Amino acid sequence: MTEDGLRRMLLRATGPRPKKRQAISRVAPNHLSGTRDATIRDGIATLPIVGPSFRYDDWLLEYYGWPSYESLARDFAFLLTSPEVRAIVLSINSPGGEVDGLHELSRLIFAGRGQKPIHAHISGEGCSAAYYLASTADRIVATADSIVGCLGTRFTAYDDTEFLRQLGFERIEIVSTQTPKKDVDLTTAEGQAAVQVVCDRLADVFLNDVAHYRGVTREIVLADYGQGGVFVGEAALKPGLIDGIMTSEELHAELVALLGGGQASATRSAASPIADVPLTAEAPGLEAGEAATEIVLEGAAAAAAATDVTASAPVYFCAGCGNRQKESGACAGCGAETSEAAPEPAAANTDGAEPATAIEVDPEPAAAVVTMVGASVVDVAAEQDRLRLEAVNAERARLLGIDALARPGYADVIAACKADPTCTPAMAALKLAQAKASKYRTHLDALVADVHADPAPPAAAAPTLAEVPSAASGLLATYHRMAQERAAARRSR
Helix, strand or coil: CCCHHHHHHHHHHHHCCCCCCCCCCCCCCCCCCCCCCCEEEEEEEEEEEECCCCCCCCCCHHHHCCHHHHHHHHHHHHHHHCCCCEEEEEEEEEEECCCCCCCEEEEEEEECCCCCEEEEEEEEEECHHHHHCCCCCCCEEEEECCCCECCCCCCCCCCHHHHHCCCCCCCCCCCCCCCCCCCCCCHHHHHHHHHHHHHHHHHHHHHHHHHHHHHHHHHHHHHHHCCEEEEHHHHCCCCCCEEEEECHHHHHHCCCCCCCCCCCCCCCCCCCCCCCCCCCCCCCCCCCCCEEEEEEEEEEHHHHHCCCCCCCCCCECCCCCCCCEECCCCCCCCEEEEEEECCCCCCCCCCCCCEEEECCCCCCCCCEEEEEEECCCCCHHHHHHHHHHHHHHHHHHHHHHHHCCCCCCHHHHHHHHHHHHCCCCHHHHHHHHHHHHHHHHHHHHHHHHHHHHHHCCCCEEEEHHHHHHHHHHHHHHHHHHHHHHHHHHHCCC
């Protein structure tokens, strides 16, 4: 962590609770149910890494919104499996953080590469531990005024011996004779040298991981990545610490365009049993840019699809279902009689190549097999496997989201929500809140019952009007007596 970042952390810890910090964007994202801090917008999830980072989650980090490696790991795993999330952005503004647990978290994020696009965006600071985590992404971009770098590790210690002595304290430590190096005196050159070895070895892990994640050699990281120094904006481009300069909105727009139009897709009629399934898998044995798909359409969809758009022979038309086919006689779609119709004009084909698209009708009237060449493709079995995998991932995401809500004393509520396949994390959160309210209501009812069962003793009765004058006369007599005693005491002096 940078020294300035350490000071700011200590100042914030003594100040008021800050608001939830998010990337600068023109549209506020929605919190993603099942995570601590992640948000989602247009299918792009943002995982904030804002402020100093620590290994374990606790109330202080929750209060100030600082990240923990524990919560980041859970949130990232949820994003990888959530069917809502199409891409992940690590939104970073952090001076660094704790060494403990950092390597494990970086491995977890790096292992997610290839499953979904992972981008890191630095706005403000991406230093030390924060850059370590950024390097795990497929790509790192930063704003023009961001501070990037500060690789390496640091130890900070204070010699409080004199301060404690002035307060009347003297530190006494007894170390086993078998392990003399357990007591390292940092005020001596020998003690500092021993800690320096540990510091350097931790830095080796840091620098080796960054080199591996960024796809460069360790020597390049040592020579070009600042040797612990920092870069501002574009200055970090040339040595390779980042891959581009852009704002968070620009990155979001780029990802939306990439995910929405960067992949080939096919639009199908809603009558198809798999109409909503995107076709992205390529078939083997085709030239670059070509693909082939087999889709089984049933019922009316089969009849509507059964058209040979390249035919120049006579075409027979069924008035009952609208089917067109090459053979006369009974309709392959509904069995009614067909009549000859004018053939569709064939596209010009001067090179003798096979036509670009052909649709053939299966003799069985219940289904038709549609073969398309030159479009995005997959076969039915592959689609079924993909849908099955999506269902498994969705169920896993549901269970993880419900588990994240677990609180002591409510295990039965969580178990019931997990057992109900229709219960979403949002519904589980509502049921948990209702269970808490019910428990508090029961407790309150018990307190009220205790009060009624053991009423307070009745208050003393107020004096009657007849008793008031006598009481007042007694007080007045006492006052006069005390006044006379004081006067007598003064005369005696």
